[in-house]
Amino acid sequence: MRSATEFDNTFAAISKQRGGGVLVLSNSSLFMGGAKRLGELALTYKLPTMFGAREHAGAGGLLS
Numbered sequence: 001m002r003s004a005t006e007f008d009n010t011f012a013a014i015s016k017q018r019g020g021g022v023l024v025l026s027n028s029s030l031f032m033g034g035a036k037r038l039g040e041l042a043l044t045y046k047l048p049t050m051f052g053a054r055e056h057a058g059a060g061g062l063l064s
């Protein structure tokens with residue numbers, strides 16, 4: 001993902017392809033600023049999502 005506008009389409013594509021989960025290791029401003037939206041998408045698509053930063057776990061990610 002290169003911008004926050006790609007979050008929704010990316011999670012939809014992962015789900016459609018029956019991906020087993022999402023791993024986000026970057027702590028860039030893109031992912032830190034999008035923590036809440038990423039957590040929402042993880043819950044919506046029922047994808048276990050692991051992050052490098054603990055703030056994401058509080059926003060809905062599975063673990064950090």
